[in-house]
Amino acid sequence: MSLPxxxxxxxxxxxxxxxxxxxxxxxxxxxxxDVDFTVHAREVVGLVGDNAAGKSTLAKIIAGALTPTAGEIRVDGEVREISSPSDAHALGIATVFQDLAVCENLDVTANVFLGRELRGSGGWMQQGEMEVATRAALNDLAAHIPSIRSPLRDLSGGQRQAVAIARTLIGQPRLVILDEPTASLSVAQTAEVLTHIERLRELGLGVVFISHNLADVQAISDRVEVLRHGRNNGSFSADVPQADLIAAIVGATRRG
Structure with a gap:
């Protein structure tokens, strides 16, 4: 008798x-x-801290806008050097910074494909294909925009965020960094953006969500990382009492 x-x-x-x-x-x-930071696929990691805590610097390093002085970065377990935004893009890393870098006078499709327009063999823009891809990206985010031909100046703050996030999906990213995406938005618009973030997780992406709004962070994140004076100062589950997060942010306590 053979054994299994x-x-x-x-x-x-x-x-x-x-x-x-x-x-x-x-x-x-x-x-x-000496900052440690980890993101898994299908995970939203909230990154919080006071002003000058190092959040934007860390985001810019991941995005390839800054190179670290020391330390190691691994993507899928392999050591990688991210020395430029093109390096980050090649690794499937996309970033939406707080200023969005959108063109108010251009329509939704033109903004989604800004700098990456699809062109045929004769050099003509393939408007129809770009519109189909734009609708698909917005549908993936469950974003409600009346017309993709509307100029961005006619859209709400939440809808503009949706356009900026949809633009990252065109490049088929695996990790998306969102820098203060709910800043200055109404309650309803904030809820829309949090829905978009949830959709990114459902699509299998990893997400870094940077925000000063702890309620927003805890509402959508799987884990919350705290930076203070450029150093790790705590890693928390999202359901931790908000007072514990505040204590770590201001330096009253430290949690590993």
Whole structure:
């Protein structure tokens, strides 16, 4: 009688993004010091901290806008150098910064494909194909925009955020960084943006959600990471009491 052969247990997939001991110096100023940061696929990680905590610096390093002074960055378990935005794009990393960088006078489709217009063999823009892709990206986000031919100046703040996020989907990213996407939005518009973030997670993407609004962060994040003075100062589950997050942000306590 033959004995059953035991199969080795499947190894868990490595994190989508794994940063270890990342340091960034600007002359004598240390904006980041030995920061660890991890994001998995299908995970929304809230990144919080007071002004000058290092959130934007960390985001710019992931996006390739800044290079770290020291430390290691792994994508899918492999060490990678992200020395430019094109490097980040090639690795499937997309970023929506707070200023959105949209053109108010252009319509939705033109903004989604800004700088990446589809052109045929004769050099003519393939407007129909771009409109189909724009509608598909907005549908993936469950975004409600009356017409993709509307200029952005006619849209609400929440709808503009949807357009900016849809633009990242055109490049088929795996990790999306959102820098203060709910800042200055109404309650209803904020709810729309949080729905878009939830849709990104459902699509299998990893998401970094940077915000000063702890209620928004806790409403949508799977995990919350706190930076203080450029250093890690706590990793929390999203259901932690908000007072604990505030204490870590202001330095009253530290949680590992």
């Amino acid at each position: 052969v035991s199969m080795p247990a499947a190894q868990p997939a490595p994190p989508l993004l794994n940063m270890r001991a990342v340091t960034k110096q600007f002359g004598a100023v240390e904006a980041l010091k």
